[in-house]
Amino acid sequence: MQYLPEKDYDLPRLDLLTLLFESPLSLTTESTILHAEAADATNHITKAQARTIIRRLAHVFRSQFGIGVNGPGKDAVLCISSNQVLLPAVFCAIIGAGGVYAAASTALTVPELTNQLRQSKSKVVVTCSENRSKALNAARACGIPPERVLVLDSMGHRRSLCAADNPGRNYLQGTVEMEWDRVTNIESLENTTVCLLYSSGTTGAPKGVMLSHMNLVSEALFTQLVLRDSKRGKPHLNVHYRTVGHLPTAHIAGCLGYFITPAVAGGTVYWMPRFNIDEFIDYCKKYQMTFLSTAPPVYHAIVRSGRATDHFKTLIRAESGAAPLSLELQAQAEKKLGCTISQRWGMTESTGSVTTMPWGQSDNTGSISPLLPNMRLRLVDERMRDVTGGVEGEILLKGPMITKGYFDNSEATADAFTPDGWYKTGDIGVYKDGKIIMELIKYKGLQVSPVEVEGFLLTHPSVADVAVVGAPDPEAPGNELPRAYVVLKASKRVSEAELQEYVKSNLARHKQLRGGVLFINEIPKSASGKILRRVLRDQARSLTRRAKL
Template structure:
């Protein structure tokens, strides 16, 4: 007999259109934005804005530039990778769509990257074209030099403060956004995108790379396709539209106006999907902040009467505990949390301050974001990550991929139209990410189902999450071991004592403390890695790193050691 399978199902499925992401955003009635709808605006200068009609033209202009000036897509679609490292900007989504329309692949890089980290991503994608914001210019130039990318192919995008600039970093070439719509049309300098309806092409053609850290080795490029973006854009929106219909049956005068605030990094799935795609489908504007600033975040929520947003537990902790929060969220209808678990205690505190419901969602870069979501008229106070979204299937399995009994812990494995087909140019990692039969994606998250609700209890993968950003222990360990005075090293995440829900990277090292101090080790990391990868959890000196006979680091022993240290610290108090 074949082994018994327990497949968890959503309450319903939706029929999804066979449509490419550009046609969905710009030319489909499924998108609720009108031609004159402002889709992107600068929070600090709201007159700096573009409508849907203008966004379409900018996308076609940028597609022409990428194709005819930089040869993106010349040899066929889905091959040429354009790396983009930028803080928040109102034309960032048009670069995203312009690269795709040209036939290229948009590779999202964190604006917090060092030159070495950016160079690694450029090399992985074999990219010969880079777009950056002015504040990331120096990092982009250094990385380009390391990768042999000429300065003429490193482009600075400036679209805040009313600017409309795209030119090379040395400012020797022309501004490719000069001229405006009338001039571009007259010269024929616009490129339309390929309209795609073939299911297999929509599923398989890679249009975006989002980088996900593995537990061994360097971050991997997650292949995101048209079908991934379209399904993740439409399925939650269909669910919300059904809620609107229920509300209108109760009150025919019910109206909801979508307005959100871009405050999270655009290089991650919450930014790419949450700011480039979802708002245009939902029918309203995104107000852009270059980077997160809490007092400004509060002010912009009040000023623009923000009605919904997704953010991460550390920001909810700020909201819950800050005396600055008064009436700034009076217009907020629904808030969503994700990227890391949030306990019911923090949820209750933050909801009291916000004056509206917070629901948890769960997903990964490899699932193009959410695979669970709470309907707006349902509530959970137990800390669950919400029900499955329509069109998603889930199993909970043990290490041998056998289904566990309901209520028992196991790894969440999933199917659905938003699930990646694998990793860019990495067949080994792709094979390892799916079950033996290739049919289910292994999320690496361990959880259980209880009373029909899903709970994430641990991560099978060893990733550390800080402010929703991934930190791979292996990357930190490799850097530490490159130092001549560090003989061995292991890194784990320890809980932030502030209760923010963050994990703080902590290094356990074998080294002579009289030769290299904790501050020197931290400084070494600071010089080489992004801010979210710093050793905020400290440095602990050991005589030896605990390892298995095969040489694997026994992280569980280190976690137990950290736990005993926390208990001892509380006992002293």
Template structure:
């Protein structure tokens, strides 16, 4: 029988059996008091909420979700609430309010078109939608397509000092007013049963599949709590080591919300982790580089996680001077970052940048570098985090020898148990024995650190966002003038690490031009899914005898085109 090699972290922690809301609002594990400011608007920092206020908003929102809209009325883990919003001060209280009402928070990208949002509403069978003002029109169109009444489309206004949650027609009451109505609050269910914590779904994050529509990743209390506590336990041990070395050492957690809140970096990184770490999140509605620099300096940001394209801006921009003087540690993820870019960005920021690796299905990071250790330019995605187990296997799920490439497969309390209402996808994403999650990422281990070298799945990553070739291909094939199509990602020549979607089409270019094809995609899909890699006309799409697209042949074509033209920073 083939030998199994399981890679282990240097240690494990005992994770308490506690639900997410109790962790955030009631537990000593959270390094905050009721007066700690958790969320503030970067453009208007007096618009902020403390933990005590956040708890009250959460209970008030939960009360109305339960009593006005029936969320959780028929039992927990059934009713899905879709939220499409740009960054907002009260967005976390919508997240926690849904969970407190015993519902499931379904995060939708604020860049979605209405067909994309409608698909997510239908997948979750949702009958309640929350949107930010800038997403209102998309939410209305999607609701109408799905038959959701407009009095069940709620708009959250919490920037500029506003405190309004009201139906889109402004006919109903403001659901977050109520300082004089303390009876209009709902306490969440405190859970200590381990099995319930592991199995009760409280959040859906959508992961683009290589075939078919995106899948809702089921995240439980145990998933999110473990992902909040494990990195914090490591960090607190680092603080102890630092104070031994330097008794005057002090650290105050402050971060800047600049990435989309609908992804794991937002839900985990902005709603949950800062409240455990003990410091505020300063919210930007959307990413703006000039303001990003301004806010890092103004609020003396000490930590952030961001993606390689933003590090590229930092590395190359003459605007970067002293904005990162307070930065203590920075992390990169969502896509590989080369050693050259990492070195240039570190020089600009003035601190080390460590790479992490994970996915929505692992509730974020499963590797991480202790703050007083460094990669030294090897390009690794760091060692395994505590409580995580990894094997590296071939296509037959047989472990490869150390140093050889294979697919990363995982176990741990942060690993999803599957996909929402999709038994087939769940079954296919685990090993034959059902015990290990197959990540689809190919890599190797060397000296205890892990290196990602390729993706078994065909996902394209643009600015940390996933683009499924199958989704683009399905749209292209819906056009009557396009006979066949295939999509791959091509490397952005700017060295950012982005992949740009490129379409290969079988079509008569005298009847439909490349610009017309790009316009067709622009009208139907979100910004990050656009054909920035161009349109190439072919006589035929290369396919296997069984009809599968041979993407490797398309990639070989790209290699031949770019041979000898390596991108430089």
């Protein structure tokens, strides 16, 4: 059985840059400030200024570094940079030159960055001043000369993009412009890779998720059209779109949410170089933030902060993604924000969210919200057979937001899709009362988010990786006991009792590890890096049966 969205749309045949800078579907004007520095908002660029910078940098990437010379979607530029005002312009310029924007987390070590540089086959590196040394060392290991390592500096009213070995040559001072190709061919829109983001894998280097014009355009548009086309009106669209850029842009949430969404929604991102909860809360009040999309740990930090009083009074929409938001945390955060929080669900391979809550609606059941337009969803068992309502199954997806696969990794791509083209998410859900509910542990009628407990356990200095599932309670059929499967860091030691006490001292009573802690060498994961909870749950059930015998 396929689950369908309430409505589908005809997707326009537009490339990403044309959508952002020329299409009436984007709500910005030429004078709209797209990007500003949170610490000093006078350091900003408008839509008109951004377009000019993008065209000039596109010329630089093509003429100076050969990006796009051999055709679109073939030459990658790896970016490892903290958040800054002109980073979105670099993103667009690489695409405008015919290249592929490949993102790397600033948290990567030199060996990790070297592996990603090799895997992406990047020809140029763009970095920031604090990551200059790391970028140079990784480039050297890959045989990339220092003149092809570019350092971007656009905070504090600075405007420079210079080679690491020649700070005197500023590529932002050029005046020659290059027009991007206006792509309308459907095959090119679907199959030309313009962005390469990395998802975690089970072993070895993470895999590069290939995102096309079609992936990014459909994700950007549909999340907005659902709000604009709401049957309950659109009062929020009369409020200026403002958000604080606090998430890293090496991941889909920051990349899409800050590089692309503002230009479609019609407003401004106030950039923080790195996240700090106190500064974040202050900026939300200072810039009268109207839109917040973030992850559960940020909502948790807001709840725990004594700083937040009336700082979120201008907020009209709050969303949570990246991990399930527990009902307990949702209620606490909504009280702090004075605004309902809706859950969105997706992953890098789906270009971010494939669900969202329509404007004017809310949910406190723990569902993942309705499907976005043009998406299709199935729930299947281990043999890929559709399950009936009320039965848990793995979530499969189809739609314009789904990646074509992993760069230069045909084996992982084949493993991630069914023979008839459905993407296997690895996540478990159940269809109940017209909604998809993600897998939750049910302890004495209370819901426990396994991801919340996992996130907390990962803060322990000895824990390298963890998965939490519900183990059957031998004394109460139907009840589940949270159990943790833990991978320890090299040369680290911690006992089961110590981890149980760690959770007991910090989380609510129903979230305790009453099912125990098992130490294993590796967490079973899918090709996309999703925890294969079904494997662990089956193991937990098997252990329970043997214990009864």
